Amino acid sequence: MSRLAAAPALLLLLAAPLAAQTRHDTSAPIDFGADHIELQDRANRAVLSGNVKVRQGEMTLTAQRMTVAYTGQVINGNPQVSRLDAAGGVTVTRPDQTARSQFAVYDLNRRVITMLGSVRLTQGGNTIxxxxxxxxxxxxxxxIDGSSVAGGGSGSAGNVTQAPNGRVTGTFSVPKRN
Structure with missing residues (x-):
């Protein structure tokens, strides 16, 4: 097999450790802190700004600004959070893994985090x-892919930087061999 033909298979093999994680407890309470919070009850949301830090289980999400959307439903005195939209120096930290971007959306119902704009995922010596x-x-x-939302809109994803040439790049650490 040529080196070029073997490259995709090698990339998948080396990328596997980046995706390997323990299951996150999406039902854990969400603790937050920020310099400022604005409650918008009629819109079922809260806007947090300034050094925002949100923690759920072993995962931490930090940003400069975050909108917390919640349903009108209240269980045990707590509004049910459905989505977090973060902007400005977003960092998601999980055990042994850190991801950085310009914007992020955490859809609590789907249990999916989508990060956009100049994304960098690191784990150990591996970076993508x-x-x-x-x-x-x-x-x-x-x-992870090289695409991103086009900038210029008035929504939260305006001015998103696309990966260079729409490509995914990275560095994988190689174990020392004797």
Whole structure:
């Protein structure tokens, strides 16, 4: 087999450790902190700004701004959070894994985090860069590609930087051999 033909198979083999994670407890309470919070009850949302930090189980999400959407349903005195939209220096940290981007959406109903814009996923000595990262919190599977949402819109995804040439790049560590 030529080196070029073997490259995709090698890439999949080397990328496997980046996706290997323990299952995240998506039913764990969500703790948060921010410099400022604005409750918008009629819109069923809260806007957190300034050094926002959200923690659920062993996962931490930080950003400069976050919108927390919740349903009108209240269980045991707590509104049910359905989605977190984060912007500005977003970092998601899980045991042995860190992902950074410009924007992120955590869909609690689907248990999926989608990160957009200058994405960097690191685990140990391995690093992968791209435009969009999707993490399934049930399976621990992480998919990264070079595409991203086009910038310029007035929504939260405006001015998203696409990965260079729409490609995924990275570095994999190689174990020392005797």
């Amino acid at each position: 860069n791209g435009g969009r990262l999707t993490i399934n919190l049930d399976t621990g599977r992480a998919i």
